[in-house]
Amino acid sequence: xxxxxxxxxxxxxxxxxxxxxxxxxxxxxxxxxxxxxxxxxxxxxxxxxxxxxxxxxxxxxxxxxxxxxxxxxxxxxxxxxxxxxxxxxxxxxxxxxxxxxxxxxxxxxxxxxxxxxxxxxxxxxxxxxxxxxxxxxxxxxxxxxxxxxxxxxxxxxxxxxxxxxxxxxxxxxxxxxxxxxxxxxxxxxxxxxxxxxxxxxxxxxxxxxxxxxxxxxxxxxxxxxxxxxxxxxxxxxxxxxxxxxxxxxxxxxxxxxxxxxxxxxxxxxxxxxxxxxxxxxxxxxxxxxxxxxxxxxxxxxxxxxxxxxxxxxxxxxxxxxxxxxxxxxxxxxxxxxxxxxxxxxxxxxxxxxxxxxxxxxxxxxxxxxxxxxxxxxxxxxxxxxxxxxxxxxxxxxxxxxxxxxxxxxxxxxxxxxxxxxxxxxxxxxxxxxxxxxxxxxxxxxxxxxxxxx
Numbered sequence: 084x085x086x087x088x089x090x091x092x093x094x095x096x097x098x099x100x101x102x103x104x105x106x107x108x109x110x111x112x113x114x115x116x117x118x119x120x121x122x123x124x125x126x127x128x129x130x131x132x133x134x135x136x137x138x139x140x141x142x143x144x145x146x147x148x149x150x151x152x153x154x155x156x157x158x159x160x161x162x163x164x165x166x167x168x169x170x171x172x173x174x175x176x177x178x179x180x181x182x183x184x185x186x187x188x189x190x191x192x193x194x195x196x197x198x199x200x201x202x203x204x205x206x207x208x209x210x211x212x213x214x215x216x217x218x219x220x221x222x223x224x225x226x227x228x229x230x231x232x233x234x235x236x237x238x239x240x241x242x243x244x245x246x247x248x249x250x251x252x253x254x255x256x257x258x259x260x261x262x263x264x265x266x267x268x269x270x271x272x273x274x275x276x277x278x279x280x281x282x283x284x285x286x287x288x289x290x291x292x293x294x295x296x297x298x299x300x301x302x303x304x305x306x307x308x309x310x311x312x313x314x315x316x317x318x319x320x321x322x323x324x325x326x327x328x329x330x331x332x333x334x335x336x337x338x339x340x341x342x343x344x345x346x347x348x349x350x351x352x353x354x355x356x357x358x359x360x361x362x363x364x365x366x367x368x369x370x371x372x373x374x375x376x377x378x379x380x381x382x383x384x385x386x387x388x389x390x391x392x393x394x395x396x397x398x399x400x401x402x403x404x405x406x407x408x409x410x411x412x413x414x415x416x417x418x419x420x421x422x423x424x425x426x427x428x429x430x431x432x433x434x435x436x437x438x439x440x441x442x443x444x445x446x447x448x449x450x451x452x453x454x455x456x457x458x459x460x461x462x463x464x465x466x467x468x469x470x471x472x473x474x475x476x477x478x479x480x481x482x483x484x485x486x487x488x489x490x491x492x493x494x495x496x497x498x499x500x501x502x503x504x505x506x507x508x509x510x511x512x513x514x515x516x517x518x519x520x521x522x523x524x525x526x527x528x529x530x531x532x533x534x535x536x
């Protein structure tokens with residue numbers, strides 16, 4: 084029976100993983116928050132981007148270290164479960180659902196808002212439902228199809244950004260008062276505003292985390308997943324840095340934005356008129372489509388990981404479609420949750436995501452220290468640098484950002500964590516036994532699953 088048991092197919096190479104991560108983080112996402120983040124940083128957005136990128140590289144490093152040890156799907160849930168203990172792992176996995184489960188909603192909300200603005204006669208909910216059906220169907224069909232779609236989606240966004248960079252460079256040619264370092268060291272630079280802006284920008288780097296959810300579908304996970312994690316973080320950060328730098332150089336006075344929520348349109352009009360502004364809208368729609376496609380794929384696999392080991396009902400969450408070898412039931416469930424995009428706003432959904440993502444980041448950094456330094460007793464000078472200091476810095480940065488979230492984020496996150504604690508009590512029979520652990524051996528997993536059919 085084990086021969087007929089469906090399992091995730093190892094079909095993804097390094098380029099697929101990188102494209103998946105980039106599609107998840109959305110290369111053009113920096114333009115959606117450009118005005119807000121620029122205002123928060125007092126006109127020093129490139130500096131805030133640089134700070135956020137450095138902070139995320141520390142956490143990406145920790146993800147890469149653990150992805151070499153644990154090649155199963157499940158991301159921070161798996162790392163915390165195996166390093167910090169099954170109960171802590173369960174709560175980390177549950178909390179990170181706020182990140183994964185609700186990230187598609189932001190993309191659908193963005194699609195509805197921009198297309199409704201372009202075509203006022205069509206309600207935003209019509210666009211949301213239409214895109215939701217298409218994206219859910221693509222995910223059910225399989226990860227290989229998603230990977231092919233990501234190639235087109237990321238390519239379109241990069242093409243737009245290259246056009247923007249080229250037109251900006253042409254706009255700047257001949258200007259005599261160009262000061263390339265002005266965004267980094269110019270007047271008005273203050274540490275706290277820059278750090279506040281960097282805090283909200285860390286959400287733009289979530290693509291590197293998403294890569295780890297595809298470990299069981301990578302051809303060579305121990306080699307390619309760590310590489311993809313760092314490449315996604317670096318590529319995303321450099322794209323954000325270039326876009327914010329050109330934006331500042333073209334439109335240096337952030338006090339003249341027509342509307343901080345759509346400040347990128349002012350920049351596009353300054354560089355290329357209404358045509359480039361229209362192309363921006365198109366690029367943002369494409370980017371939101373790609374991010375929703377990738378994030379829906381990621382969360383369905385995290386739910387599959389938790390269902391497969393019994394932390395969630397195995398009969399619902401821990402099964403794959405025999406036709407497509409994908410967690411189809413989970414994909415449909417995530418699609419059902421995404422219907423909430425019709426009723427919720429971006430600020431509310433962002434509160435869910437911030438809480439869950441930073442808890443996961445902190446847990447992964449701590450897991451590196453516990454696994455390598457405490458359990459494996461790797462305590463030479465070089466080991467303490469690699470497995471103690473570097474992840475320790477990442478842990479400190481993520482905890483700092485987490486403590487600066489809004490009160491609403493803590494209320495929502497606290498309620499969600501309380502529900503998770505009730506589920507943990509259920510699966511552990513009132514905390515009298517440990518929750519199930521992840522099975523990493525494919526053969527044992529197939530035998531266990533087949534015995535339950």
